[in-house]
Amino acid sequence: MTARVVAAVLVVLLGVLHAQLWFGRGSIPEVQRLRERLAAQRLANEEARAANARLAAEVQDLREGLEIVEEIARSELGMVKPNEILVQFGP
Numbered sequence: 001m002t003a004r005v006v007a008a009v010l011v012v013l014l015g016v017l018h019a020q021l022w023f024g025r026g027s028i029p030e031v032q033r034l035r036e037r038l039a040a041q042r043l044a045n046e047e048a049r050a051a052n053a054r055l056a057a058e059v060q061d062l063r064e065g066l067e068i069v070e071e072i073a074r075s076e077l078g079m080v081k082p083n084e085i086l087v088q089f090g091p
Helices: 002-023 028-064 067-077
Strands: none
Touching: 002 028, 028 067
16 A cells, blocks of 8 residues: 555656656756747857947047048038048939
């Protein structure tokens, strides 16, 4: 009789453990979902690092030389040097 009770308890515990493995916290599907989120976050972090590096290089260029400042003034603000003629062609 006690052997059957022990066996039944072990089967129930095995069932609970198996259910936890598939449906509970730390389950296989949840771990897979978290791995996918981690991979997406790592990709986003890498893109942010690249954008930061580009911005840092642009800031460094702005601090060191006036050529980039002149280029930005010409392209974005439409500025010209004194005694310079700007010619634009339409589409």
